[in-house]
Amino acid sequence: xxxxxxxxxxxxxxxxxxxxxxxxxxxxxxxxxxxxxxxxxxxxxxxxxxxxxxxxxxxxxxxxxxxxxxxxxxxxxxxxxxxxxxxxxxxxxxxxxxxxxxxxxxxxxxxxxxxxxxxxxxxxxxxxxxxxxxxxxxxxxxxxxxxxxxxxxxxxxxxxxxxxxxxxxxxxxxxxxxxxxxxxxxxxxxxxxxxxxxxxxxxxxxxxxxxxxxxxxxxxxxxxxxxxxxxxxxxx
Numbered sequence: 387x388x389x390x391x392x393x394x395x396x397x398x399x400x401x402x403x404x405x406x407x408x409x410x411x412x413x414x415x416x417x418x419x420x421x422x423x424x425x426x427x428x429x430x431x432x433x434x435x436x437x438x439x440x441x442x443x444x445x446x447x448x449x450x451x452x453x454x455x456x457x458x459x460x461x462x463x464x465x466x467x468x469x470x471x472x473x474x475x476x477x478x479x480x481x482x483x484x485x486x487x488x489x490x491x492x493x494x495x496x497x498x499x500x501x502x503x504x505x506x507x508x509x510x511x512x513x514x515x516x517x518x519x520x521x522x523x524x525x526x527x528x529x530x531x532x533x534x535x536x537x538x539x540x541x542x543x544x545x546x547x548x549x550x551x552x553x554x555x556x557x558x559x560x561x562x563x564x565x566x567x568x569x570x571x572x573x574x575x576x577x578x579x580x581x582x583x584x585x586x587x588x589x590x591x592x593x594x595x596x597x598x599x600x601x602x603x604x605x606x607x608x609x610x611x612x613x614x615x616x617x618x619x620x621x622x
Contacts, residue, residue, distance in 0.1 A: 392539035393547050398423050399536070402554035406565060413564045419554065420536065426553040427531050427540055431461070433582065434589050435528040436542045438464075442524050447517035450510040459529040463509060466501050467524040473511070476500040481512065545588065549581045 393401075399419050403409050431437060441457040453460045466473045481489050481502065489512060496519060498511035515521060531541045540547065556574035559567045 391544040391547070393550065394537050394539050395420060395423050395533045396536040398426075398540070398547075398550045398554065401551045402558065405551050405555045406558045408558075408565065414558055414561075418561075419558070420533070422554045422557040423540075423550065424533060425557070426550050427533070427542055429553065430542050430546055430549070430585070431528065431531050434585060435461075436546070436589065437529060437531060438526065439529045440524055440526050442522065445515070445521045445523050447515045447519055447521070449514035450504075450508055452508050454507070456523075456525055457527075457529075459531075460525070461528045461530050462506065463501075463503070463525060463527050465526040466509065467526075468498060468511075469521055470524075471497075473498060474500045476502050476512075478502055485512075546585060549578065549585070552578045552581060 399416070402419060402422070403411070403414070406414070408414055439459070441460070443451070443456045445451065453463070476484075481500070493513065495513035496516045498513055498515055501509050501511050503509050533540070540550070552574055556571055556578055558565055559571040559574060
């Protein structure tokens with residue numbers, strides 16, 4: 387499916403209005419419907435992390451970085467490369483178990499071994515880097531997705547566009563107001579959840595290393611457990 391097959395925010399809104407029979411914007415305002423479409427894209431990105439990007443940052447020896455200084459669209463940190471060397475992720479608990487409590491007072495070093503997170507907004511390095519030197523860092527992460535304008539196309543893959551109308555209609559029927567309809571909301575919710583399951587299967591096909599069927603000697607249960615452990619993120 388070509389990139390040209392993606393829909394703009396305005397086109398998605400038109401499809402939703404056709405579905406809920408509100409072509410004249412009588413019941414749902416444009417601002418409200420556009421927010422639902424934003425939420426649709428965010429929901430897919432949060433659940434499936436379909437879109438990734440990188441950011442290059444020059445660090446002048448700081449032991450802690452605020453992620454908004456690196457990039458404003460960081461959803462979470464997946465990998466950090468320090469001078470072309472990938473740093474390991476550690477929690478504070480694991481550092482205290484493996485290194486001991488004195489790791490907090492470690493001497494400066496030109497080559498940090500790990501990074502850890504105090505919260506979702508900052509990362510810290512251990513051992514602390516040499517504050518007199520500059521270092522090139524590359525961050526790999528799934529980004530936060532937003533529509534800059536109604537004429538912009540959605541940023542998740544083109545083959546996810548068929549879920550947009552279902553999600554938008556579900557939100558319209560869920561809201562309190564003239565179009566509130568609990569029966570229709572539940573039907574659209576069931577359809578949306580079914581579509582999410584189909585997208586997860588498609589994602590496995592697009593990223594074969596995550597699919598249990600392509601890993602010799604691994605059962606689906608073993609692969610799922612490995613994926614859960616490998617993708618776990620600790621913000622401590």
